[in-house]
Amino acid sequence: MSAVIDPVRPAPLPRSVHAWYGSGAVATGVFNTVPGLLLLIYLTDTLAVSPALAGVVIFLPKVIDLLVSPYIGIWSDRTRSSWGPRRPWMTAGAVTLPVLFAAIFFGPPLQGSAAAGYVVVLFVLAALASSMFQVPHAAMPGEITTDYHERSTFNTWRTAFVGLALMLGGAFAPVLQSVPEDPVTGYRLMGLAMGVVILVAMLGTVVGTRRAPRPSHPARTENLPRQLRSAFSHRHFRVLFPANLLMAVASGTMVAGVPYVTANVMGEPAYTSVLMVCVLVPLMVSAPLWKRLSMRVDKRAAAGYAAIVFALGGLGLLLIPVWGVPGAVSSSVLVGVGLSGTNLLPWSMLADCLATGDASGRRQGGVLSGVWTSGEAMAQAVGTGLLSMCLAVSGYVESGAGQVVEQSEDALRGMLLGSTLLPAVVMLTCLVPLMFYRLTRDEVSVGAGERVGTGA
Known part of the structure; x- marks a missing residue:
């Protein structure tokens, strides 16, 4: 079979565009x-919400988001502005999300179902x-590059900045929250600080990508159901999508379980930040290595290897009661x-899918990315929901601010299994849909994502 011969490639985009794009993560x-x-x-x-109801609070916003995000993608596809189709929407998110995020943790002094109602409304918005x-x-x-490997760049x-985000949210946020003696004050301080981080990162991305090309593909006019049918008729997207969902479920389950395991199984809440650092430094450092591996064995195989490495780490964490902190640290690495590979490679493969879209050239990137991002958010919520189910089934007892509850052996066993073995097994199941992903560099339609314009 003859390879596709690329036309003359445009010069790579400036590194600043790569970096500012990634900072949005x-x-x-x-x-x-x-x-x-x-x-x-x-x-x-802190708010004395039962584990089952708390799982609903976290899951419900993702259901609503799953229904709305594809419409955001359609409206983004149809947007015409001097900023291009994407950046006006990004700006709208940048000026609203930081305030709403901080407000989640700035609720009135409520407990139980009333507190759950307040949080779920703010979390939906x-x-x-x-x-x-x-x-x-x-x-x-x-859309803004035709180069197969530049999409990986x-x-x-993005993956490096995901690591930074996880460092801030997974290591720094718990420390910040624990500084005040009053846990309610701690959560408010943390919410405000993280809201400022979100604001700076989003506005930086909007401004920093102004030099990126602005595509001018004809927009689709079909309604959402027809566009979704078209999206899932994309033979590469329809197998990549479930693979990424399973990866996100696995990571969401494990992340949600970390503070429970460190506080109850390891007996020291401060280990949350320690283990998150042990996860996040390797995540950032190994991202270029996963890109290099994908250039040697292609993206699908590299993604499979990444899933296996994650699962091995999860199985190692299951043995925390046996080998203690040293084993927990090495397994977290x-x-x-x-995680570095399972964050980088599916998103790069998504960009390839967007570039091999409709043969007519009609733009559908917003719909595909809307389905992708809402599905990923939903999967992470499913992961948290799976953990909350493990807690509820094993008899975990909720508590209010300042209360100390000694959990039963069954509850300890449930939180450990739900935080380690369960995400490892879920991650390995992503290998099944990955087996059917066939998009390679030679199959990518070079002209589908042709740049138009350079931006000012």
Whole structure:
């Protein structure tokens, strides 16, 4: 079979565009990580919300977001402005999400179901604001470059900033929250600080990508159901999508379980930040290595290897009661290396799918990215929900601020299994849909994502 011969390639985009694009992942990463890590335990251990109801609070906004995000993608596809189709929507998200995020943790003095009602309303609004930024942000690499490996470059930068976001949300946020003696004050301080981080990252991305090309593909006019049918008729997207969902479920389950395991199994809440650092430094450092491996064995195989590395780390964490802190640290490093690949490679493969869209050239990137980002957010919420189910089934007892509850052996066993073995098994199941992903460099339609314009 003869390879596709590329036409003359345009010069690579400036490194500053790569970097500023990637910095947007700080905002979306913080928004996903902090609720994934702290919101469940904030509800159960500070606001006295039952684990089952807390799981609903975290899951419901993702359901609503799943329904709305594809529409955001359609509206983004149809937007015509001097800023291009994506950046106006990103700006709208940048000015609304930081305020809503901080407000989640600035609620009135409520407990139980009343507190759950307040949090779920703010979380729904924040999830929609996040999608206004993330959906067009995810569509950009498939549109503004025609180079197969430059899309990996964009997502290498994105993965590095995901690591920074996880460092801020997974390591710094818990420390910040624990500084005041009053846990309610701690959560408010943390919410305000992370809101400022989200604001800076989002506005930086909007301004920093102004030099990126602005595509001018004809927009689709069909309604959402027809566009969704078209999206899932994309043979590469329809197998990549479930693979990424399973990866996101696995990471969401494990992240949500970290504070429970460190506080109850390891007996020291401060280990949350330690283990998150052990995950996040390897995540950032290994991103270029995963890109290099994908250039040797292609992206699908590299993604499979990353999933296996993550699963090995998860199985190692299961043995925390046996080998203690040293084993937890080494296993966390493996988890971080695996997460790096499972963050970088599926997003790069998504950009390739966007570039091999409709043969007529009609733009559908917003719809595909809307389905992708809402599905990923939903999967992370499913991961948190799986953990909350493990807690509820095993008899975990919720508590209010300042209360100390000694958990049963069954509850300890349930939180450990739900935080380690369960995400490892879920991650390995992503290998099944990955087996059917066939998009390679030679198959990518070079002209589908042709740049038009350079921007000012």
